[in-house]
Amino acid sequence: MPSIEINTQCIEPSQVEGLPPFIRLPEGLVMIELQGTINKPTKVPAHYDEDKEDFIKTKSGHDAVKIGKLRYDFNDPSAKKVELLIGTSQKLIGSIKKLDKPMGILQFPKMDNHSNISDRQYLKTQQVQVVEIIRHKLVFTNRPVPLMDD
Amino acid sequence: MDVYTSLQEDSSYRTIELNDDLLQIVTTGSSPLFFKAPLKEEDGFAVLCSNDKTFKLKRKNHSNTVLLGYHEFTQDDMMTDNKITEQDVQFKKIVTFSSFNSDFECKLEKGSINTSSLPIYTHESDPLTFQPQSYHLRCSLDELIDDSPISSAEFDKIYYELKGSEVNGFACILSDSMISQCLTRIIMTIQALATTAGKDIDDASNYHNIDPRILCERINDDNYSYSVVKTVVRKFSSQDDEQNFSLDEKKVARWYGIEALKIHAKKLVAPNEFLIKWKTSFPQFYNVPIELRWLQGYYAKPLINRIQYFPKDFLSMDAKKRFQELFEVQGTWELEDIEPFIQELNVKKLKIDKFIIKYARKKTEGKKVVVMAR
Numbered sequence: 001m002p003s004i005e006i007n008t009q010c011i012e013p014s015q016v017e018g019l020p021p022f023i024r025l026p027e028g029l030v031m032i033e034l035q036g037t038i039n040k041p042t043k044v045p046a047h048y049d050e051d052k053e054d055f056i057k058t059k060s061g062h063d064a065v066k067i068g069k070l071r072y073d074f075n076d077p078s079a080k081k082v083e084l085l086i087g088t089s090q091k092l093i094g095s096i097k098k099l100d101k102p103m104g105i106l107q108f109p110k111m112d113n114h115s116n117i118s119d120r121q122y123l124k125t126q127q128v129q130v131v132e133i134i135r136h137k138l139v140f141t142n143r144p145v146p147l148m149d150d
Numbered sequence: 151m152d153v154y155t156s157l158q159e160d161s162s163y164r165t166i167e168l169n170d171d172l173l174q175i176v177t178t179g180s181s182p183l184f185f186k187a188p189l190k191e192e193d194g195f196a197v198l199c200s201n202d203k204t205f206k207l208k209r210k211n212h213s214n215t216v217l218l219g220y221h222e223f224t225q226d227d228m229m230t231d232n233k234i235t236e237q238d239v240q241f242k243k244i245v246t247f248s249s250f251n252s253d254f255e256c257k258l259e260k261g262s263i264n265t266s267s268l269p270i271y272t273h274e275s276d277p278l279t280f281q282p283q284s285y286h287l288r289c290s291l292d293e294l295i296d297d298s299p300i301s302s303a304e305f306d307k308i309y310y311e312l313k314g315s316e317v318n319g320f321a322c323i324l325s326d327s328m329i330s331q332c333l334t335r336i337i338m339t340i341q342a343l344a345t346t347a348g349k350d351i352d353d354a355s356n357y358h359n360i361d362p363r364i365l366c367e368r369i370n371d372d373n374y375s376y377s378v379v380k381t382v383v384r385k386f387s388s389q390d391d392e393q394n395f396s397l398d399e400k401k402v403a404r405w406y407g408i409e410a411l412k413i414h415a416k417k418l419v420a421p422n423e424f425l426i427k428w429k430t431s432f433p434q435f436y437n438v439p440i441e442l443r444w445l446q447g448y449y450a451k452p453l454i455n456r457i458q459y460f461p462k463d464f465l466s467m468d469a470k471k472r473f474q475e476l477f478e479v480q481g482t483w484e485l486e487d488i489e490p491f492i493q494e495l496n497v498k499k500l501k502i503d504k505f506i507i508k509y510a511r512k513k514t515e516g517k518k519v520v521v522m523a524r
Contacts, residue, residue: 001299002186002187003199005182008176008179008182028221029218031216031219033217034214034215034217036215038155038217040157043157058245058247062158062247065155066152067155069151070151084153101168102168104165104172106164106165108162108163120293130176133176141214
């Protein structure tokens with residue numbers, strides 16, 4: 001039964017007055033729950049419209065594809081409703097939900113081909129990191145509704 | 151606010167529900183935390199251990215997709231007096247980089263140690279060359295702690311109770327005869343130390359504040375290493391402080407009683423006759439009171455006013471069968487006599503009366519409650 005230490009020293013990002021609780025500083029993580037799965041391309045297509053910003057490079061240098069646009073009523077910080085516009089024809093209506101139990105985000109060490117998880121000495125040099133504690137998530141569990149042209 | 155998802159997901163992230171105990175540890179850093187997981191799923195379950203608690207980890211699957219992402223606010227944004235405007239937010243992006251279809255759920259669990267594969271250390275073993283056999287588990291005490299689904303504080307409490315020790319660098323279990331002989335040596339050494347200090351040999355306080363290291367030095371016998379002495383002292387003691395212990399006279403008396411049952415009550419014996427045998431099995435000058443009921447769970451009364459050694463260790467773990475086995479040996483049991491034999495099978499922690507009537511008949515005779523077969 002190999003064991004590995006968990007480093008619990010995480011910085012809990014703080015909420016900002018006037019902003020919804022899922023936005024926290026600095027660089028707080030966001031949890032989004034969707035019904036079903038997301039079908040996404042495995043790589044950036046050779047030709048696409050760069051002006052539409054459908055594809056970007058992330059901070060870590062990976063490619064990312066746009067899945068939608070999040071809308072929230074910033075005039076009412078206590079509002080629970082959020083919307084996720086998918087493309088130009090559909091939107092998901094969801095809410096900001098406070099989790100019954102806070103969720104710890106753990107990051108496990110990446111094992112390379114040479115590392116052996118039954119090797120006690122190796123595991124003693126590794127740590128699982130508690131990256132953050134999340135207390136709210138965005139939940140979209142309803143079917144998408146069609147978007148009417150303005 | 152545009153939402154993006156990374157084409158290459160990072161699978162190194164997992165989510166874990168934090169109950170009150172874990173949230174307190176994570177937010178205050180009050181205890182180290184460890185993951186312990188078996189190499190193969192069939193070998194047990196994964197646990198999360200703090201210093202003194204064990205949590206069983208259960209994977210809770212969900213059909214929805216949960217995405218984890220970051221939003222692009224930076225430390226610089228925060229430095230501007232928290233004046234983040236709606237426009238600021240609208241121009242930022244959320245980028246998801248990991249997705250989950252399960253969470254870890256943690257449930258407080260009693261930690262356990264599997265000692266069944268550990269070697270047995272007996273008097274025949276040479277302490278300096280002691281080696282486990284090939285079919286035994288070969289590991290040090292630290293490795294056993296590492297390999298057991300239990301927190302270190304719980305391990306410390308349970309291991310010595312299970313007669314666990316460490317000899318020649320190997321975790322092992324002390325044989326019953328080894329325990330008996332070591333216990334006798336310990337008691338005699340405590341008496342010798344008291345006499346040397348000019349104290350009364352019968353004084354109960356002699357058995358308080360015992361330091362196993364001092365006892366080991368005084369015993370000065372390779373068979374009784376510090377680790378062995380510590381195991382025996384801790385098995386029969388309550389802890390005073392980090393180093394010192396007090397021998398519990400009831401625990402000591404009970405041990406000698408069970409050993410006396412094995413020798414003198416293989417066949418039917420009168421309780422009074424047995425009590426004399428029990429008392430004489432104590433080391434010289436060790437006088438503590440004894441009561442037959444302290445040995446409940448180790449004897450049966452097949453005939454009126456006769457007892458016989460009858461340990462529960464060899465009885466079936468199936469409740470129905472165990473009741474059958476008990477009634478084969480003794481037709482009618484007093485409730486307090488049968489209780490120790492069936493307690494471990496009452497896993498749902500029902501009231502003992504309610505548990506018994508599922509398998510047997512119970513009736514009141516005067517002030518006594520007796521249990522018999524249906």
